C-alpha cells in the first residue's frame with residue numbers, strides 16, 4: 169500500500185493523540201471543564217475569556233487536555249499529573265506523598281494545583297511574572313486529574329499502570345480503565361456515544377439530586393483544597409478501583425455498573441470544584 173497524504177495525516181493525528189498513562193482521557197477532561205465553565209462568576213468568566221487563546225473561542229473544554237499534549241515538550245511537567253501513596257495504606261499526606269520519583273518536594277498534582285492557584289492570583293498585577301494562560305490550562309487539567317482516583321494510587325504499581333486486565337474482551341491496564349474505558353463504555357451504552365449527552369446528564373444531576381452535596385463540594389477554607397480531593401481519591405481508589413482486581417482480571421458488567429457512579433461523582437465534583445476555585449481566584 170502506498171502512503172498517500174491522507175494516511176500521513178491520519179498517522180500524525182494518531183501519534184499526536186495516543187493516550188499515555190496518567191490522565192483522564194480527552195473526554196474526562198472535556199467533561200470537567202464543560203461542567204465548570206457555565207458555573208463561573210462574571211469576574212471569573214471574564215478572566216478566563218481574556219486568558220484563553222483566541223482560537224479556543226472561549227471554550228475552556230477545548231484546551232483541557234493541552235497539559236497532556238505538552239508533557240513531552242515540557243518534560244518537567246509530567247510528574248505533576250498524579251501522586252503516589254504508600255502501597256495499601258489508603259491514606260494521603262501532603263508532606264509524605266507530594267514529591268516526584270527523585271524525591272523532589274511539591275512536585276505532584278496537589279503541589280501543582282497550589283502553585284498554579286498562586287500564579288493565577290497575580291492576575292491583574294501591573295507587571296506580570298507568569299504565563300497565566302498556561303497557568304489556567306494547567307490548573308484546569310490538574311483539577312481534573314486529582315479527581316481520577318488512580319491518579320492518587322499506590323507507588324509500586326504506578327497508579328495501577330502496571331496492572332494488566334481485560335476490559336470486557338480487550339486488554340487494558342487498570343489505570344486506563346479509569347481514565348477512559350468506563351466513560352467511553354457509558355457513552356456508548358447510555359448516551360448514543362455522545363459526550364455532550366453525558367455532560368448534560370451530569371449537569372442536570374448537579375442542579376437536582378446533587379444540589380445540596382454540590383454546595384459542600386465547593387467548600388474550601390483556602391483558595392484551593394487539593395489535599396481534600398487527594399484524600400478522597402485514594403479512598404475511592406482502595407474502595408472501588410483496586411478492590412477485587414488482580415493481574416489478568418476480566419472486568420465486565422459487574423465492575424462497570426458498580427464503578428460508573430463513582431466515576432460520575434468524581435467528574436461532577438471535579439467540574440464543580442474547578443469552577444469554585446476559579447471563582448475564588450478571580451472573585
Ligand SMILES: [Zn+2]
Nearest residue numbers: 190191249313
Ligand atoms: Zn493529566
